[in-house]
Amino acid sequence: MLVVPVMVHRQGISRGMEAANSKTVIRHAPTLASPGPVERVVAVGVLVLLAAIAGAVWRASFHLNPAVELASTLQLVPGARPAVVEPGWLGTVPTGLAAMGAVERFDSESLSEKIDGKAELYVEAGFASLESRRLSVDSNPALWFEALLFTMQTPRAAYAVYSAQRRPGAANLPSGTGEGYGSGNGLFLTQGRQYVEIIAADPAAMTAANAYLADLRARLPIEAAALGERDLFPPDLVDASSCTLIPENAFGCDRLANVMTAVMRLPGGTCTVFVSLRDSPAEARELAGAYLAFLVTNGGQAVADADPPQVDLYGFRDAVFAEGRIVGGVHEVADGALATDAARRLRTYLQELPALAAEGSTHDAR
Amino acid sequence: MTPGDSTGSAMDRREFTRRAVCAGAGVAVASWLGLRFHRESPEATTGAASPDFTFGDYRTQGTEGRTSVVTGGDRAGAVQRALELIGGMQAFVRPGERVLIKVNAAFATPPIVGATTHPDALTAVIAACRAAGAREVLVTDNPINDPAMCFRLTGIAAAAERAGARVVVPATRMFRPFTLAGSTLLNQWPVLAAPLEGIDRVIGLAPVKDHHRSGASMSLKNWYGLLGGRRNVFHQDVHALISDLAAMVRPTLVILDGTETMMRNGPTGGSTEDLKPTRTVVVSSDPVAADALGVTLLDRRAEDLAYLVQAAARGAGRLDVDRMDVKRAALA
Numbered sequence: 001m002l003v004v005p006v007m008v009h010r011q012g013i014s015r016g017m018e019a020a021n022s023k024t025v026i027r028h029a030p031t032l033a034s035p036g037p038v039e040r041v042v043a044v045g046v047l048v049l050l051a052a053i054a055g056a057v058w059r060a061s062f063h064l065n066p067a068v069e070l071a072s073t074l075q076l077v078p079g080a081r082p083a084v085v086e087p088g089w090l091g092t093v094p095t096g097l098a099a100m101g102a103v104e105r106f107d108s109e110s111l112s113e114k115i116d117g118k119a120e121l122y123v124e125a126g127f128a129s130l131e132s133r134r135l136s137v138d139s140n141p142a143l144w145f146e147a148l149l150f151t152m153q154t155p156r157a158a159y160a161v162y163s164a165q166r167r168p169g170a171a172n173l174p175s176g177t178g179e180g181y182g183s184g185n186g187l188f189l190t191q192g193r194q195y196v197e198i199i200a201a202d203p204a205a206m207t208a209a210n211a212y213l214a215d216l217r218a219r220l221p222i223e224a225a226a227l228g229e230r231d232l233f234p235p236d237l238v239d240a241s242s243c244t245l246i247p248e249n250a251f252g253c254d255r256l257a258n259v260m261t262a263v264m265r266l267p268g269g270t271c272t273v274f275v276s277l278r279d280s281p282a283e284a285r286e287l288a289g290a291y292l293a294f295l296v297t298n299g300g301q302a303v304a305d306a307d308p309p310q311v312d313l314y315g316f317r318d319a320v321f322a323e324g325r326i327v328g329g330v331h332e333v334a335d336g337a338l339a340t341d342a343a344r345r346l347r348t349y350l351q352e353l354p355a356l357a358a359e360g361s362t363h364d365a366r
Numbered sequence: 367m368t369p370g371d372s373t374g375s376a377m378d379r380r381e382f383t384r385r386a387v388c389a390g391a392g393v394a395v396a397s398w399l400g401l402r403f404h405r406e407s408p409e410a411t412t413g414a415a416s417p418d419f420t421f422g423d424y425r426t427q428g429t430e431g432r433t434s435v436v437t438g439g440d441r442a443g444a445v446q447r448a449l450e451l452i453g454g455m456q457a458f459v460r461p462g463e464r465v466l467i468k469v470n471a472a473f474a475t476p477p478i479v480g481a482t483t484h485p486d487a488l489t490a491v492i493a494a495c496r497a498a499g500a501r502e503v504l505v506t507d508n509p510i511n512d513p514a515m516c517f518r519l520t521g522i523a524a525a526a527e528r529a530g531a532r533v534v535v536p537a538t539r540m541f542r543p544f545t546l547a548g549s550t551l552l553n554q555w556p557v558l559a560a561p562l563e564g565i566d567r568v569i570g571l572a573p574v575k576d577h578h579r580s581g582a583s584m585s586l587k588n589w590y591g592l593l594g595g596r597r598n599v600f601h602q603d604v605h606a607l608i609s610d611l612a613a614m615v616r617p618t619l620v621i622l623d624g625t626e627t628m629m630r631n632g633p634t635g636g637s638t639e640d641l642k643p644t645r646t647v648v649v650s651s652d653p654v655a656a657d658a659l660g661v662t663l664l665d666r667r668a669e670d671l672a673y674l675v676q677a678a679a680r681g682a683g684r685l686d687v688d689r690m691d692v693k694r695a696a697l698a
Contacts, residue, residue, distance in 0.1 A: 038379075039382060042386055046386075046389060046390070046393065049393060050393065053393075053396070053397055053400065057400055101515075112510075112598035112601070113510060113511070113598075114510070114511065115510075115634050116472065116473075116510045116598075116633055116634065117577055117578045117579035117580065117601060117604070117633055118578045118631075118632075118633065118634055119598070119601075120578065120579065120601065121578055134474075146474075146475075165630075165631050167630075167631075167637050167639040167640065169639075170637075170639060183637040183638060183639040184637070184638040184639065185478055185479070185637065185638050186636050186637040186638070186639075188637075197636055199475065199476075199479065199636045199637075200476075201476035201478060201519070202476070202478065
């Protein structure tokens with residue numbers, strides 16, 4: 001509001017003009033007159049009121065009332081499709097298919113409007129954007145599928161969400177770029193920073209879905225994901241397709257990040273084993289010790305004379321050790337003997353790896 | 367005339383006063399506009415001022431705790447048998463009553479994925495309601511994805527219409543603010559009120575699914591589809607929210623369709639390999655008990671679900687299903 005300053009200014013000019021018109025005018029340039037006491041009080045009062053209003057609005061802006069929706073952002077009926085800025089990877093509709101709608105695009109703010117509670121899985125791993133589109137077979141519209149293309153921030157992030165959701169025992173896709181698998185009605189692929197799902201409404205649509213994925217696969221960028229941890233598991237005991245990358249908060253421990261798990265098959269049974277590559281042997285030792293302490297803090301009991309060290313947490317064993325720059329172990333194994341066997345086999349395999357042998361450290365977490 | 371002359375001051379004062387009044391009026395208008403945009407209620411989006419909504423008590427007297435579990439058979443047959451075991455739908459729905467079936471149509475995915483209420487289960491429930499003499503049967507949900515697409519692609523709309531029910535697709539005007547006493551989450555929150563107006567009975571019909579945030583999505587989580595607004599704000603308090611939902615809705619019946627249970631990658635799933643053919647249907651007038659039975663299909667325990675423990679603790683239902691008179695049957 002500029003009324004008050006203008007009022008004072010004009011009043012000053014007005015007085016100057018009156019002085020110029022009088023018979024005893026003193027010829028000098030008009031000057032701004034000083035406001036009187038009442039004017040000062042009123043002016044200050046108005047300014048204080050304006051400042052108070054501004055302050056109240058500023059303070060209220062920090063108060064989030066989730067029930068209040070601004071007209072520009074509200075979706076009381078969620079699911080309204082966001083505006084499509086560009087076709088993206090799914091803009092092409094191959095011959096023989098018909099688009100059932102436009103490409104939908106979601107960011108980290110709107111991702112939950114597409115996949116609800118599963119959005120956190122992607123956001124926590126490093127999500128960038130999602131495109132999705134439904135297509136049907138031209139000759140039979142009842143045969144349709146939906147393509148969901150998640151772009152993650154890194155190839156490792158794409159692998160993380162791919163591996164976290166991998167269906168056990170599913171058949172691998174034909175060799176080619178990226179890696180993936182198929183199920184009765186779905187195709188799943190990770191390639192570069194992209195993670196792709198193609199979900200068919202009917203298995204009869206899979207022929208079209210496979211062709212669509214092949215076309216997409218040929219167009220998506222190829223960017224290798226550094227997944228060297230997968231080579232740290234004994235290949236005769238661990239199926240590489242069982243590997244899962246946990247970017248952070250592995251096993252509920254916020255210090256355990258970048259952990260690769262896998263399923264190890266032994267005569268005594270199967271169990272989850274894990275490795276995490278650190279920057280130095282000292283860091284690996286420190287982290288292994290920290291994870292053991294975390295388990296104890298959360299109600300676990302250290303198992304006496306266990307080698308590698310183990311903690312029993314409500315009937316389930318975790319074994320943890322450091323071997324060179326690697327933190328390794330087993331997770332949530334009910335059978336103590338199996339936990340010991342798996343942990344020792346893993347550690348022995350790591351000790352025999354040429355690179356780790358050259359680093360020379362064999363200290364474990366004890 | 368010189369500055370300070372009394373005649374000139376009087377004129378200046380009049381002019382000053384006039385301008386002060388104009389300035390004050392401008393400030394008042396600006397303040398009113400600011401307050402207009404900063405309303406605590408969702409009036410701005412729900413249209414004309416909407417009084418708070420109150421949920422009714424849709425329970426049928428004399429049917430407290432009736433629970434049944436049926437295994438085997440086909441989906442529709444299992445639903446029918448499970449209802450028969452606890453008195454049939456006629457024990458819950460009186461002739462001439464209006465029934466609302468709250469389905470799970472959250473995602474625009476095909477029935478094969480198992481993420482939404484199966485059309486065959488819905489058909490069986492609608493048929494049972496009509497056979498019991500229901501005057502009208504409505505079907506509704508406030509989905510995560512586009513509502514029209516959800517009801518169509520899930521097959522729910524077609525099944526409902528074939529069975530003689532009416533699908534109510536949510537629209538903005540159908541929501542009204544709701545406050546759950548004692549809740550820090552459901553305070554003046556928009557709920558899907560219009561389909562519930564004039565309704566006598568409410569039946570929840572949901573699949574059994576894994577859920578990435580809450581651990582499971584069953585009958586209590588199904589009431590999430592009665593909420594409007596940006597529901598993702600609840601994800602950090604999902605257990606407290608679902609516990610609130612248990613207190614919010616007192617349904618006539620809940621039906622859990624565990625014919626195929628989504629064992630992993632919920633709530634969306636995507637692959638048929640996420641589904642396990644558990645071939646079980648649970649029907650109960652106690653949603654907490656229903657979920658306590660349903661969670662076993664996920665190879666989990668009721669105690670593993672924080673929201674279920676919380677819901678039972680606040681009196682929304684029973685967890686001790688082993689001590690309840692659960693009627694059971696196995697179909698071929």
